[in-house]
Amino acid sequence: MTFLSKRINNLSESQTIKMAKLGRELSAKGIDVINLSFGEPDFYTPKHVKEAAKQAIDENYSYYTPVSGYPELRKAIAEKLLKENGLSYNFDQIVVSTGAKQSLANVILCLIDPGDEVIVPTPYWVSYSEMIKLAEGETVFINATVEQNFKITAEQLEAAITPKTKLFMFSSPCNPTGSVYTQEELASLAAVFEKYPNIYILSDEIYEHINFVGKHTSIASFDAIKDRVVVVNGFSKSYAMTGWRVGYVAANKEIASACDKLQGQITSGTCSIAQRAALKAYQDGLDTVHEMVAEFKKRRDVVYDLLKEIPGIKVNLPEGAFYFFPEVKSFFGKSADGHTINTAEDLSLYLLNEAHVSTVTGEAFGNEDCIRISYAASEETLKDAVSRIAAALSKLN
Ligand code: PMP
Numbered sequence: 198m199t200f201l202s203k204r205i206n207n208l209s210e211s212q213t214i215k216m217a218k219l220g221r222e223l224s225a226k227g228i229d230v231i232n233l234s235f236g237e238p239d240f241y242t243p244k245h246v247k248e249a250a251k252q253a254i255d256e257n258y259s260y261y262t263p264v265s266g267y268p269e270l271r272k273a274i275a276e277k278l279l280k281e282n283g284l285s286y287n288f289d290q291i292v293v294s295t296g297a298k299q300s301l302a303n304v305i306l307c308l309i310d311p312g313d314e315v316i317v318p319t320p321y322w323v324s325y326s327e328m329i330k331l332a333e334g335e336t337v338f339i340n341a342t343v344e345q346n347f348k349i350t351a352e353q354l355e356a357a358i359t360p361k362t363k364l365f366m367f368s369s370p371c372n373p374t375g376s377v378y379t380q381e382e383l384a385s386l387a388a389v390f391e392k393y394p395n396i397y398i399l400s401d402e403i404y405e406h407i408n409f410v411g412k413h414t415s416i417a418s419f420d421a422i423k424d425r426v427v428v429v430n431g432f433s434k435s436y437a438m439t440g441w442r443v444g445y446v447a448a449n450k451e452i453a454s455a456c457d458k459l460q461g462q463i464t465s466g467t468c469s470i471a472q473r474a475a476l477k478a479y480q481d482g483l484d485t486v487h488e489m490v491a492e493f494k495k496r497r498d499v500v501y502d503l504l505k506e507i508p509g510i511k512v513n514l515p516e517g518a519f520y521f522f523p524e525v526k527s528f529f530g531k532s533a534d535g536h537t538i539n540t541a542e543d544l545s546l547y548l549l550n551e552a553h554v555s556t557v558t559g560e561a562f563g564n565e566d567c568i569r570i571s572y573a574a575s576e577e578t579l580k581d582a583v584s585r586i587a588a589a590l591s592k593l594n
């Protein structure tokens with residue numbers, strides 16, 4: 198490994214991807230594994246979106262695309278942002294990328310110099326800290342506990358700001374906690390940012406529609422800070438298009454042009470077929486999204502009722518996304534069949550090997566006391582999974 202760069206040697210493997218891989222390996226051995234580690238809707242991509250992709254192939258959408266995406270798609274995104282979010286952007290402020298993951302990486306690499314501080318509330322999505330590391334930034338974590346519904350306060354935010362703070366990044370609805378910031382809570386954070394004009398805000402809104410508590414509010418809707426907010430969104434979750442790899446940023450013109458320049462040297466424009474499919478998704482409205490969200494809400498309620506009955510687990514009711522993030526620290530120090538559980542990772546591996554249910558350790562999301570359970574599976578599978586988890590946990594003493 199000595200020949201590899203320090204950059205890659207210092208980088209951690211994505212735990213979401215690692216757990217999904219371990220689960221698949223067990224399945225390949227013929228073991229009946231329930232995969233609740235990976236965050237992707239189990240639904241199929243809507244039919245009309247698939248048809249648009251087939252048509253794009255037949256119509257020879259096979260050439261390199263403009264780096265920032267087809268103008269029609271960027272215009273449709275700008276229209277969506279206006280119509281659904283009340284946010285006004287010109288199409289040249291939109292950059293389409295190969296998934297929201299690339300959009301996030303673009304923005305971080307365009308804004309962060311070595312030593313710049315990036316404030317990240319914990320729990321946070323697994324790749325944030327590693328992307329910041331790649332840009333040689335310093336991550337400053339703010340701890341949000343289960344008691345505060347995993348959301349930070351304006352006071353906590355202000356206390357974390359230093360002269361080196363360049364960026365604040367968060368997701369709402371949040372992966373891994375499902376917490377959703379209310380309009381008032383966002384207003385109180387925006388009021389802090391108003392006082393610090395050199396700080397940018399990266400708002401990851403990929404779970405925007407998977408929200409069970411009312412209409413989504415973007416922190417970009419506060420005019421005083423809008424120019425410094427970069428909105429990241431995409432098609433993976435709302436339209437069950439994880440494999441198609443289409444995400445985007447909406448930002449001020451300078452940041453959008455910087456992302457275009459970076460992307461032009463690394464990956465160029467996103468897949469032509471996937472972009473045409475994404476265009477259709479936005480043109481055809483939200484019916485399929487609403488159907489999927491109603492199903493997620495039903496599953497959330499079923500899983501919540503079951504999880505909260507398991508002795509030793511402390512769980513909150515998530516308001517969005519499709520994850521539970523229960524606190525499991527009461528099991529630390531307990532053993533079964535010679536295995537002692539000392540960490541959330543030990544517990545997650547125990548559940549995989551004993552219950553054949555894959556979850557992800559909270560450590561990957563900056564919280565050592567929790568595990569993440571994705572409920573993107575059928576109700577029947579989820580009931581089976583939770584009863585397996587309960588049985589395995591009851592063996593620990
Ligand atoms: N942000 C969050 C919070 C996520 O959970 C994910 C995972 N899909 C992404 C960004 C990246 O999504 P995409 O599939 O569009 O790259």
Ligand code: GLU
Binds near residue numbers: 211235237324
């Ligand atoms: N975002 C999903 C998750 O959190 C997919 C995996 C990944 O991209 O890391 O599980």
